[in-house]
Amino acid sequence: MLRRNFVKLSAAGFAAVMYSRLTFANAIGNSLINHPDEAWAQVDNQWVKLTGKGGAAFSHQDIKVEVKASGNAQAVYVQAPNSELQGIKFTWNYQTVKYNKIFGDHWERGYGDLAWRSPDAGTKNPWYVLLHDDKQTACFGVKTGANTMCYWEVKPAAIELIMDTHSGGVGVKLGQRTLHAADIVSSLGKAGQTPYATLTNFCKVMCAKPRLPKQPVYGINDWYVVYGKNSFQTIKDQTTAMAELVSDTNNRPFSVIDDGWQQPDDFSIVNDKFKDMHKMADEVKSHGMRPGLWTRPLIARKDDSKALLAPKIPGRAQNDDELILDPTIPENIARVKRNMALYKQWGYHLVKHDYSTWDIFGKWGFQMKENFTAPGWKFQDQSKTNAEIINHLYGAIRESAGDMYIIGCNTMSHLSAGVFELNRTGDDTSGKEWARTKKMGVNTLGFRLPQNNTFYAADGDCVGLTKDVPWDKNKQWMQLLAESGSPLFISAELDILDAEKKAAIRQAFANAARVQPNGEPLDWMTKQFPERWKLNNREVTFNWD
Structure with a gap:
């Protein structure tokens, strides 16, 4: 029996x-x-x-x-x-x-x-x-x-x-x-x-049907250089300089414009630093790169009706005046879709959307040990589970994005698979301190690479290539990303790019542009920050300390 x-x-x-x-x-x-x-x-x-x-x-x-x-x-x-x-x-x-x-x-x-x-x-x-x-x-x-x-x-x-x-x-x-x-x-x-x-x-x-990029994704992102203090000119300068280090013309890299281009509470309106996001996209394309854009789909406008807002959750507000849209209200989902369609109309090829888990629950993932959110509050529509609410939001983003690639950041991993082409493996790396990149980058890439090209392209986040982070560490981190089969994004201070760094970036871009087998952390059973890796059928040892 x-x-x-x-x-x-x-x-x-x-x-x-x-x-x-x-x-x-x-x-x-x-x-x-x-x-x-x-x-x-x-x-x-x-x-x-x-x-x-x-x-x-x-x-x-x-x-x-x-x-x-x-x-x-x-x-x-x-x-x-x-x-x-x-x-x-x-x-x-x-x-x-x-x-x-x-x-x-x-x-x-x-x-x-x-x-x-x-x-x-x-x-x-x-x-x-x-x-x-x-x-x-x-x-x-x-x-x-x-x-x-x-x-x-x-x-x-x-x-x-x-x-x-x-x-x-x-x-x-x-x-x-x-x-x-x-x-x-x-x-x-x-x-x-x-x-x-x-x-x-x-x-x-x-995940029987992952939605994957047609080609490996790589390129640049400005966040870890300027941390939101960007402009049309800074993006133009970054794109112009980094495009010179690209050798693969069959798989063009992305230039992703992170937070800082929009009005503080409206992701459909450009600010005075950029003036025209369609023109910005055209500028990026003129240098042989593909334009990408960061957005926060659930942020509300200060003049929004209270009837559209999610309840205040203890601990959620980043700022005292920060307002969040209730994702169970059809009018709000329609706004999210309009914004995504607008980015496509502007000419962007990739959108990175952020903060939705924080905005929905008022907690980061590491804080969800006892419960997902504070007890007792509810959305306008109580007939759907939190997972269903998230699935509906993600589905709306996917539908309205069309053929644009989508990177989920601060998104539920298991609910992103099969919906978005890329998803972040970990919290932010850094352009200011190596310890954070090691913690959030090396650890999360190593332990989530099995999800790469099985769930989505697993994005280990950026190489913050700045004077504040030791080059010998960033060089290794860049090599790991470039040769692991996962996406590679670089945030580089242009004035520190000497001949050695440019050569390394050029090689990293060339590697990241082509299809490669997933890297394998050989010592992940015993080390939280794997040092021994199998990359392209050879063993490589890194020194993260």
């Missing part, structure tokens, strides 16, 4: 035991997923145990949860017509004590703290988790584009999946509709396969 729960594994005989006890082996192939042993629902901040019916259906009062086989996944469907539902939790009896290391993702960007760790029952592992026993790696996750915010907890005798269904800071009101909460997937690495290769393959399972 086949078991209803996860297979109880020991380190010995891992593969043999695994493959002999798969409930859905014939249906979905290399899967570790069986029906959960327990299901719970969260209402009024209390977890209530649901009654199981054959392991595939659970209920309590008006709440019903059903698990259905769907291709290579187990699809979860939820009904709660009368409850304000805050979450669903599945528990599988699963002996994890033999695993000495686990690895999970971040909600949005990484913050320099990604690492393989010893199992900890109190750690939330967003979207997916890997368990390693020195022989093989077991992977558990949900498919990208889920309609709930999903995380895994690994306990000594169980694995739990929590599908958060909050809407703002309260439970969602589903009414009569059925919520397709998530598609659960799992995979077992082959014997002798590296955890890196296993995760790369698992990313392909989680």
